[in-house]
Amino acid sequence: MRFPPDLRDSAVPGSDREAPGIGEAIYRLLAEIFPICRSVAGEGVRETLRRLQREIDLTIHEVPSGTQVFDWTIPPEWTIRDAYIRNEAGERVVDFRDCNLHVLNHSAPIRTVLPLSELKQHIFTLPDQPDRIPYRKSAYDEAWGFCMAHDRLIALPDGLYEAVIDSSLTVGSLSYGEYYHAGTSEDEVLLSAHICHPSLANDNCSGLALLTLLAKAISRRKTRYSYRFLFAPGTIGAIAWLARNEEQTARIRHGLVVSCVGDGGGPTYKRSRRGDAFIDRAASHVLRHAAPAPVLLDFSPYGYDERQFCSPGFNLPVGLFQRSVYGSFPEYHTSADNLDFVRPSHLAESYAMIESILDVIEQDFTPLGTLLKGERQLGRHGLYAGGDGSPATQAANLAMLWVLNLADGHHTLLDIAERADVPFAQVLAVARRLQSHGLLQA
Amino acid sequence: MRFPPDLRDSAVPGSDREAPGIGEAIYRLLAEIFPICRSVAGEGVRETLRRLQREIDLTIHEVPSGTQVFDWTIPPEWTIRDAYIRNEAGERVVDFRDCNLHVLNHSAPIRTVLPLSELKQHIFTLPDQPDRIPYRKSAYDEAWGFCMAHDRLIALPDGLYEAVIDSSLTVGSLSYGEYYHAGTSEDEVLLSAHICHPSLANDNCSGLALLTLLAKAISRRKTRYSYRFLFAPGTIGAIAWLARNEEQTARIRHGLVVSCVGDGGGPTYKRSRRGDAFIDRAASHVLRHAAPAPVLLDFSPYGYDERQFCSPGFNLPVGLFQRSVYGSFPEYHTSADNLDFVRPSHLAESYAMIESILDVIEQDFTPLGTLLKGERQLGRHGLYAGGDGSPATQAANLAMLWVLNLADGHHTLLDIAERADVPFAQVLAVARRLQSHGLLQA
Amino acid sequence: MRFPPDLRDSAVPGSDREAPGIGEAIYRLLAEIFPICRSVAGEGVRETLRRLQREIDLTIHEVPSGTQVFDWTIPPEWTIRDAYIRNEAGERVVDFRDCNLHVLNHSAPIRTVLPLSELKQHIFTLPDQPDRIPYRKSAYDEAWGFCMAHDRLIALPDGLYEAVIDSSLTVGSLSYGEYYHAGTSEDEVLLSAHICHPSLANDNCSGLALLTLLAKAISRRKTRYSYRFLFAPGTIGAIAWLARNEEQTARIRHGLVVSCVGDGGGPTYKRSRRGDAFIDRAASHVLRHAAPAPVLLDFSPYGYDERQFCSPGFNLPVGLFQRSVYGSFPEYHTSADNLDFVRPSHLAESYAMIESILDVIEQDFTPLGTLLKGERQLGRHGLYAGGDGSPATQAANLAMLWVLNLADGHHTLLDIAERADVPFAQVLAVARRLQSHGLLQA
Structure with missing residues (x-):
């Protein structure tokens, strides 16, 4: 069940x-x-x-x-202030201020001008997800780099680019x-x-x-x-x-x-x-x-x-x-x-x-019934959920019978919940109710 | 197998x-x-x-x-002599003499005249199986009632009905x-x-x-x-x-x-x-x-x-x-x-x-072979079922080999039957036959 | 994996x-x-x-x-020199020299002339695979016989046949x-x-x-x-x-x-x-x-x-x-x-x-790591297979992590291979490599 x-x-x-x-x-x-x-x-x-x-x-x-x-x-502490790639027109084509994933996490500082072909060796993209910026880090090997959308990278014209990572790696x-x-x-x-x-x-x-x-x-x-x-x-x-x-x-x-x-x-x-x-x-x-x-x-x-x-x-x-x-x-x-x-x-x-x-x-605890011989007469104790035969009523009665049957001092509530295939919370609620009626030891 | x-x-x-x-x-x-x-x-x-x-x-x-x-x-003893529901014309529309399921089992006695609407509160039916009479009982709570086919119930015209259950609940x-x-x-x-x-x-x-x-x-x-x-x-x-x-x-x-x-x-x-x-x-x-x-x-x-x-x-x-x-x-x-x-x-x-x-x-018992080293030469003992290759012959030989192989004093016949996936009765018959040929201890 | x-x-x-x-x-x-x-x-x-x-x-x-x-x-030793069935024309219709399966393995010697109907009682065939010669033996019961293709058998005309098995069963x-x-x-x-x-x-x-x-x-x-x-x-x-x-x-x-x-x-x-x-x-x-x-x-x-x-x-x-x-x-x-x-x-x-x-x-042996607390920094030891994300690289790194994680002195290499679902040979190679880097005891 x-x-x-x-x-x-x-x-x-x-x-x-x-x-x-x-x-x-x-x-x-x-x-x-x-x-x-x-x-x-x-x-x-x-x-x-x-x-x-x-x-x-x-x-x-x-x-x-x-x-x-x-x-x-x-490792040293990483401080990042700014990072960008600028084209020859001075426009930021990659900008840390847009998204902090753009900089290789824990990147060393750099300030250089490179042709695109060389710059690419420091750029990570996701060719399979060309519109997304990857997250990459280099915490234990000193390196510098950028991450960007693959679509954006391939749209860049050849030429010189200024790569700036204004970071510091310092004792901290x-x-x-x-x-x-x-x-x-x-x-x-x-x-x-x-x-x-x-x-x-x-x-x-x-x-x-x-x-x-x-x-x-x-x-x-x-x-x-x-x-x-x-x-x-x-x-x-x-x-x-x-x-x-x-x-x-x-x-x-x-x-x-x-x-x-x-x-x-x-x-x-x-x-x-x-x-x-x-x-x-x-x-x-x-x-x-x-x-x-x-x-x-x-x-x-x-x-x-x-x-x-x-x-x-x-x-x-x-x-x-x-x-x-x-x-x-x-x-x-x-x-x-x-x-x-x-x-x-x-x-x-x-x-x-x-x-x-x-x-x-x-x-979780190990319940112990106050009478272990024969089934309890639930109706006499006001515990019978009724015999209307509905699945919910049957489940409620069955959960009670399971707890009583396994409350022999050798099963925890989780043991019971597992064996009865009933949620622990329901087993717990039943156990509390049985305790309050004197059918389990308090 | x-x-x-x-x-x-x-x-x-x-x-x-x-x-x-x-x-x-x-x-x-x-x-x-x-x-x-x-x-x-x-x-x-x-x-x-x-x-x-x-x-x-x-x-x-x-x-x-x-x-x-x-x-x-x-509980008290229940004696039931008669039970019926009679319409205004004096006809029994529900009659215990037809089927003893018609009366709520262990029902208290009643003799009353009620309009159908009130009587219905004491009638059990199975709407999903409208031509069948349900079996219901009330052994621990005193109650009275009838059980009947749902089809029959809904066919009853409104009006007054006499409900009689001639039972007694007595010390016994x-x-x-x-x-x-x-x-x-x-x-x-x-x-x-x-x-x-x-x-x-x-x-x-x-x-x-x-x-x-x-x-x-x-x-x-x-x-x-x-x-x-x-x-x-x-x-x-x-x-x-x-x-x-x-x-x-x-x-x-x-x-x-x-x-x-x-x-x-x-x-x-x-x-x-x-x-x-x-x-x-x-x-x-x-x-x-x-x-x-x-x-x-x-x-x-x-x-x-x-x-x-x-x-x-x-x-x-x-x-x-x-x-x-x-x-x-x-x-x-x-x-x-x-x-x-x-x-x-x-x-x-x-x-x-x-x-x-x-x-x-x-x-069930634990057989012990009289020689445990190497396979028995079944032919020499007149026990080989033949090599005609038919499934029945193969199964008979295999059952014998299983019993001999596991008759080491650590396996019961049921153990052997389970492991060999052979019916216990066959394992037992084989064990008896091997005993009679001196291959298992008697 | x-x-x-x-x-x-x-x-x-x-x-x-x-x-x-x-x-x-x-x-x-x-x-x-x-x-x-x-x-x-x-x-x-x-x-x-x-x-x-x-x-x-x-x-x-x-x-x-x-x-x-x-x-x-x-049993006695079996020597087989020749075996054949010859028809009335003197032609060998079954010949041991063609295929040694033609003679019942361990067959007793025979030299007789029989009508086909009687000879058939000594011939084994495979009706379900009519063109193949079966292999049959009789090592413990003295018998003589031939094996042949079923097609060939049913093609034989009635008549007398000479059956010769030139074998001997002798103490040896x-x-x-x-x-x-x-x-x-x-x-x-x-x-x-x-x-x-x-x-x-x-x-x-x-x-x-x-x-x-x-x-x-x-x-x-x-x-x-x-x-x-x-x-x-x-x-x-x-x-x-x-x-x-x-x-x-x-x-x-x-x-x-x-x-x-x-x-x-x-x-x-x-x-x-x-x-x-x-x-x-x-x-x-x-x-x-x-x-x-x-x-x-x-x-x-x-x-x-x-x-x-x-x-x-x-x-x-x-x-x-x-x-x-x-x-x-x-x-x-x-x-x-x-x-x-x-x-x-x-x-x-x-x-x-x-x-x-x-x-x-x-x-197989039981490896023991030289440091069991926290994961090893594989890169520092020159053991990191790289993070290119290819399945092979991931598998190589994972195999290393498995060996290190289970090298607690309670798991053999086979235990590790089974749990990691990695071939033993790979686990062994990893263990040897880790030993050579000082990460497992030699």
């Missing part, structure tokens, strides 16, 4: 999570941080973090350039933001989004905005687990955090990397390296009930920062939540990943699914 | 189980008990049990009204029947059929008649296991039996609930709550070889009395054997579940499959 | 295994031994073994007629050949091919020739394992070897029976009785990457000499490698299994697959 998806099922009465307009709120924050020109290290990340600080009490950490973090070295620091919400237990849930991409809306302004507003909501709750939100540059930011918090990672019981949550694809969950961690079961369960065809992937060492959290020396129970699978949508890493590509409704759905996953983590 | 179904394969030479005409015999007994108006408690059940006593030495147990059995209380007892056959061991096989439904042929006159004649056949055999046959009202009858025999349930090694075995659907086996009990393997194996597309279901807490035997405090290895899955055939719980719906041939097939399942339980 | 099959991927640089023209070389040897009239015991086997001795230092063992080997007795011995290559360890890999069939090219001149040239290649290598090659008559030859080497079988860690490797079907691997032996994993892995639709079969006690090696008293980890599944091709056991049916290219493919399986056995 499978239920129609109703994400709000997973809401626990009395919680604040059914914020009306959460999709719009995430979208507004996303749109505010979208124009900022982030890179792996520099003012773009800091400016973004400061904006997030207006929502939550975020701590900003700085890791100095040159610091060794495991196999990596923190890599920045990341961290927000910690203390729960009853020191056991932690890690929620992480990468912050190093410039103006790409889905990848990952969407993840940053969603997690920020989720953190804001959680900050007002009493929770069982403590929650750690991490907004760090991809790869090296996560590695830097791991290097500085090696001891503390032992507290992480569950985790999600969150990226690309504003498009209409998926939903996608990629399992942790362990493959059978509780987060893997919880997320798979939620997605199966939230969507007709969720994408459930086994771990692979390619993707986002789950690669770092799941490196063999840590092997943390951290999965990846997305809508479309990374790299699988044509807008990926192009100028088409813009504010039109993401939608408040998709952001709201993603938010609800992540909340549902956290509900499983927070609310 | 898969063999054509031949249920008689499972017969052990010399047994009495290939009773010719067993289907007809079951049908005749079914037809005799069909007209009786059974309910959860009352004379209908007792009359049925007395009829079964003419076949087997059944013990009839009585549990007084008001007795607490786990979460349930034994719930009855159930039990038959015990002692085997070599005190370990028991439980076979159970519910007895509370009125004139419904498949559900469950079929189960009652089949198990009665099976008990009669088993009573004449020497068996390894002891067999307990239970004919009790659904739900509360099984619960009452469990409450009164709590200690003894530990002896139950295998069990089947048997219902709806006279239609041509399925066959269906629903696994016990354990899911991997021996009965689950034996029944699945037999059904896979007996039918091209058997229905093998996982346990769910909805169905027949396996719900009670598999309640968590007992968790007995008891599955459910049926033809069509309960509730899935349109005749279910209607007047169309009559003597035309069930067939001697289907009853004979069901009987043979249950016998085959019991054969696995009775006959 | 799945890679296009490139069998040479599995080659280890510097080895001699990529012998150009190996398929042709196997075919030439196969063609040389094809005409010999082998049987279970006699000069045919010895002549074949002597030919193989010209390639490898083969030891020929003799087991005297009448010797008891487990359940079997070594059963012969088998054994070649042993000592590796670093006394743990052995067993490679076995049956040698009892007369002029059948695929079954099993192909297996004999392939294993002989494989033994020749291995004889020149330093190997971890010791290798034992066995060329013995089917069934009784393998049983005789087991009976004489009972103690030594404990050294066999992996094994393959090799037969019918010259046709274009399959490839087929049939698992050992254990089902999860290392050879089962290695062979399944190699075949999955070598062919689009390999046939992977569970063990059954019918087939070739894996039946003996996997008899319960030995239960050795020995599987069967073939192209087409035995008995599944129409040429099987007929005169159409001739030199046209097998092809050098198929033999070369079979050889390469077996080499790849042996590579897994020889080369």
Whole structure:
């Protein structure tokens, strides 16, 4: 038996999570941080973090350039002021002020005049998507370059062009933001989004905005687990955090990397390296009930920062939540990943699914019936949903029978939800109702 | 390799189980008990049990009204003498004497005159199957009512009607029947059929008649296991039996609930709550070889009395054997579940499959070859079926090779039958033949 | 991710295994031994073994007629000099000199004149393949007979025929050949091919020739394992070897029976009785990457000499490698299994697959990364294959990431290859490269 998806099922009465307009709120924050020109290290990340600080009490950490973090070295900070290609008439034919993707991210400075044929060696385009500007970066090899639409490039007449990138690569620091919400237990849930991409809306302004507003909501709750939100540059930011918090990672019981949550694809969950961690079961369960065809992937060492959290020396129970699978949508890493590509409704759905996953983590317990012999007489306890034979009534009665049948002290609510193929939220609601009627131990 | 179904394969030479005409015999007994108006408690059940006593030495147990059995209380006894709806002309437009489904089962008495509009609130019909009378009961809530064909109801003119139900609900007892056959061991096989439904042929006159004649056949055999046959009202009858025999349930090694075995659907086996009990393997194996597309279901807490035997405090290895899955055939719980719906041939097939399942339980053992190194030279032992290459010959040789290859003291005959995908009966016959030739230890 | 099959991927640089023209070389040897009239015991086997001795230092063992080997007795030796059926005109209508399949293999001598109707009782044909001569034998029951094309038989006019089989069945011995290559360890890999069939090219001149040239290649290598090659008559030859080497079988860690490797079907691997032996994993892995639709079969006690090696008293980890599944091709056991049916290219493919399986056995180890925390910065180590986004580059980078991610001391290279779904040879090459760069322990 499978239920129609109703994400709000997973809401626990009395919680604040059914914020009306959460999709719009995430979208507004996303749109505010979208124009900022982030890179792996520099003012773009800091400016973004400061904006997030207006929502939550975020701590900003700085890791100095040159610091060794495991196999990596923190690169210099990148400052970008202007960049353009000017033709002989003095017109800007490529202009950073139009779109910050036009400059190779983390590009070295340049100021030169070149014939077009030589300049082309520093220009990246997408011949297959000729009207889109690609996103390219060169954080660890010093290089300079531009990105532009292929159509525009081939329309350029031969001749001399002035190429100017007014940037600097200087000793500074890599920045990341961290927000910690203390729960009853020191056991932690890690929620992480990468912050190093410039103006790409889905990848990952969407993840940053969603997690920020989720953190804001959680900050007002009493929770069982403590929650750690991490907004760090991809790869090296996560590695830097791991290097500085090696001891503390032992507290992480569950985790999600969150990226690309504003498009209409998926939903996608990629399992942790362990493959059978509780987060893997919880997320798979939620997605199966939230969507007709969720994408459930086994771990692979390619993707986002789950690669770092799941490196063999840590092997943390951290999965990846997305809508479309990374790299699988044509807008990926192009100028088409813009504010039109993401939608408040998709952001709201993603938010609800992540909340549902956290509900499983927070609310799961092992129920024990107060009488285990023979079936309960539901009618006598005022619990029988009626015998009208409608699918909804049958499902309600059946969910109750499942919980009672498996409430033997050896099955958690998630175990029951999986075996009964009923959404966890419904199993939880049934268990609470049975508790209140004295049929399960409180 | 898969063999054509031949249920008689499972017969052990010399047994009495290939009773010719067993289907007809079951049908005749079914037809005799069909007209009786059974309910959860009352004379209908007792009359049925007395009829079964003419076949087997059944013990009839009585549990007084008001007795607490786990979460349930034994209801009053129901006596029904007459019931009808009479129009202003004094004609019976609904008459219990035509069909005992016309009265709400376990209905309180009533004698009143009402306009049709008010009377309708006490009438159940099936708008989707307008020519059939539904079966409805109200054993635990006092209520009165009638059931009738929808076509007939809508044909009734407005006006006053006399509604009479000449019943009584009185302190008495719930009855159930039990038959015990002692085997070599005190370990028991439980076979159970519910007895509370009125004139419904498949559900469950079929189960009652089949198990009665099976008990009669088993009573004449020497068996390894002891067999307990239970004919009790659904739900509360099984619960009452469990409450009164709590200690003894530990002896139950295998069990089947048997219902709806006279239609041509399925066959269906629903696994016990354990899911991997021996009965689950034996029944699945037999059904896979007996039918091209058997229905093998996982346990769910909805169905027949396996719900009670598999309640968590007992968790007995008891599955459910049926033809069509309960509730899935349109005749279910209607007047169309009559003597035309069930067939001697289907009853004979069901009987043979249950016998085959019991054969696995009775006959399984762990063979040990007398020489385990290298293949046996079958020809030298007069065991080679010949090399004519026909499928039957190849299958016979291969079955022998499988038994010899796996007769290492670590595989039972059922293990071998499952791995070789050969019917248990054939594996058993091969093992006996190899024993007689000295190739397996006796 | 799945890679296009490139069998040479599995080659280890510097080895001699990529012998150009190996398929042709196997075919030439196969063609040389094809005409010999082998049987279970006699000069045919010895002549074949002597030919193989010209390639490898083969030891020929003799087991005297009448010797008891487990359940079997070594039969007399068969010598065949001539056989024919002559019509009344004195013309040979069936002639052993045309094709040695014409005589029932291991046939008793006869010299008689019979009417056709009586002679037919001693003639085997294939009515379904009327132009082909069947292969039939009678090694354990004394009988005489001929095999011929069905078309030819029905064309024979009635009348008297002279049937002559100039053979003798005499006390002698059963012969088998054994070649042993000592590796670093006394743990052995067993490679076995049956040698009892007369002029059948695929079954099993192909297996004999392939294993002989494989033994020749291995004889020149330093190997971890010791290798034992066995060329013995089917069934009784393998049983005789087991009976004489009972103690030594404990050294066999992996094994393959090799037969019918010259046709274009399959490839087929049939698992050992254990089902999860290392050879089962290695062979399944190699075949999955070598062919689009390999046939992977569970063990059954019918087939070739894996039946003996996997008899319960030995239960050795020995599987069967073939192209087409035995008995599944129409040429099987007929005169159409001739030199046209097998092809050098198929033999070369079979050889390469077996080499790849042996590579897994020889080369597997458990890598351990020198830094397990966070991802490695491949670029800094000169290991990044580039970011051109081509499938090949992506696959190369991903294979490296997989090895690094799973090099935690708990996964062998085969574990990694299976999980990453990357050919073992590629995983091995990556591991060697990472070792040479100091990223894995040497």
